Amino acid sequence: MIMILKSERLNNVSYDLRGPVYEKAKELEQQGHYITKLNIGNPAPFGFDAPPAMVQYIIDNMHLAQGYSDHKGLLSSREAVKRYYEKKGIANIHVDDIFLGNGLSELIMQSVQTLLNDGDEMLVPSPDYPLWTAAVRFAGGKAVHYLCDEESEWFPDVADIRSKINSRTKAIVIINPNNPTGAVYSKELLQEIVQLAEEHNLVIFSDEIYDKILYDEVEFTSTATLSDKVVFVTLSGLSKNYLAAGYRAGWIMVSGAKHKATSYLEGLNLLASLRVCSNVPAQFALQVALEGPTTVDSMVLPTGRLGQQRTICYEKLSAIPGISCVKPKGAFYLFPKIDVKKFNIQSDQQFVLDFLEAHQVLLVHGSGFNWKQPDHFRVVYLPGAEELSQTMDKLALFLSTYQQG
Numbered sequence: 001m002i003m004i005l006k007s008e009r010l011n012n013v014s015y016d017l018r019g020p021v022y023e024k025a026k027e028l029e030q031q032g033h034y035i036t037k038l039n040i041g042n043p044a045p046f047g048f049d050a051p052p053a054m055v056q057y058i059i060d061n062m063h064l065a066q067g068y069s070d071h072k073g074l075l076s077s078r079e080a081v082k083r084y085y086e087k088k089g090i091a092n093i094h095v096d097d098i099f100l101g102n103g104l105s106e107l108i109m110q111s112v113q114t115l116l117n118d119g120d121e122m123l124v125p126s127p128d129y130p131l132w133t134a135a136v137r138f139a140g141g142k143a144v145h146y147l148c149d150e151e152s153e154w155f156p157d158v159a160d161i162r163s164k165i166n167s168r169t170k171a172i173v174i175i176n177p178n179n180p181t182g183a184v185y186s187k188e189l190l191q192e193i194v195q196l197a198e199e200h201n202l203v204i205f206s207d208e209i210y211d212k213i214l215y216d217e218v219e220f221t222s223t224a225t226l227s228d229k230v231v232f233v234t235l236s237g238l239s240k241n242y243l244a245a246g247y248r249a250g251w252i253m254v255s256g257a258k259h260k261a262t263s264y265l266e267g268l269n270l271l272a273s274l275r276v277c278s279n280v281p282a283q284f285a286l287q288v289a290l291e292g293p294t295t296v297d298s299m300v301l302p303t304g305r306l307g308q309q310r311t312i313c314y315e316k317l318s319a320i321p322g323i324s325c326v327k328p329k330g331a332f333y334l335f336p337k338i339d340v341k342k343f344n345i346q347s348d349q350q351f352v353l354d355f356l357e358a359h360q361v362l363l364v365h366g367s368g369f370n371w372k373q374p375d376h377f378r379v380v381y382l383p384g385a386e387e388l389s390q391t392m393d394k395l396a397l398f399l400s401t402y403q404q405g
């Protein structure tokens with residue numbers, strides 16, 4: 001029998017957020033168990049609603065959304081993206097350099113594929129949102145991981161980035177606010193990374209999909225405001241800030257030293273046209289979303305839903321013997337450290353599987369985020385306060401007797 005084999009391009013590609021642990025949770029669910037899902041940043045199932053005006057605008061325009069749009073997306077929506085970033089202080093933006101997509105995921109794949117040749121290197125954070133590593137590998141490139149340092153609020157280690165730049169390095173990925181750590185980077189740190197990009201002619205991909213989910217009045221800087229000598233690809237979407245992950249709407253914008261990026265922009269244009277256009281009803285949403293208030297603005301306050309859930313999770317986790325964690329400043333994730341010696345942990349995936357089987361709580365192991373040691377896991381604090389509190393108690397109970405192996 002001659003087997004039908006998947007492309008070798010996929011051999012090195014993984015996405016553990018939907019891997020074996022997730023499959024096990026689905027199996028338990030099919031057997032009738034209720035699973036507490038702290039595994040995925042999908043707000044709607046936890047009772048979060050997108051801004052009502054945005055939803056209404058899609059409904060009102062449904063009849064106008066029946067045909068294909070331009071492959072880059074509706075002009076009026078791209079104009080809204082332009083205004084959004086102009087207000088943040090990014091200069092020299094043109095609507096022709098903005099591309100709308102079916103969620104940011106599609107655009108991450110396209111924007112990386114457009115840049116890389118086989119063997120090219122891209123600097124990707126560790127830990128990362130794992131689609132970035134997957135996208136680089138799928139494009140034939142090498143994902144070179146730079147360290148984000150837990151001892152320094154999970155900020156990127158600039159010396160480590162510098163030491164990993166060589167003649168094959170094409171770009172640096174920055175995820176800010178960060179998934180999975182919840183870090184929000186200072187302007188000074190971003191300036192240092194931009195300086196490196198300037199020196200070595202690197203493209204900066206700045207994934208800013210959580211740029212409205214900020215706590216404790218932390219200041220957020222959009223990386224592309226910091227130089228006109230670097231080519232920036234700024235990426236975002238509706239999934240998180242506007243609580244509408246299911247609409248599958250995202251955008252990318254090329255700015256900065258665009259005179260160096262004419263070929264790259266041609267490539268983006270070609271890839272966008274090959275898939276004709278993104279989902280048109282969702283494109284309409286951008287016009288209202290980016291210009292109106294979003295419901296997350298009040299949720300991130302200390303008394304707001306996300307603010308409270310963050311505090312409960314952080315405090316309860318920090319009180320568990322053998323667990324420590326950095327308080328997140330943005331997004332809705334925590335990336336706690338677990339004492340591997342105390343619990344004899346060799347495999348972080350086994351640890352989350354064991355907890356899933358014992359208490360029907362789904363977490364993601366740290367190595368799923370390209371973190372090298374088995375000593376972290378990610379918690380999504382989207383479920384309500386009471387469920388989160390009970391779940392953290394279950395984790396404390398579980399760990400009070402846990403020994404792996």
Ligand code: PLP
Pocket residue numbers: 041102103104105106129175179207209236237238239245249250
């Ligand atoms: N980038 C980051 C950092 C994310 O956390 C996510 C989703 O979790 C995405 C991109 C993809 O978002 P979407 O495809 O829903 O727009």
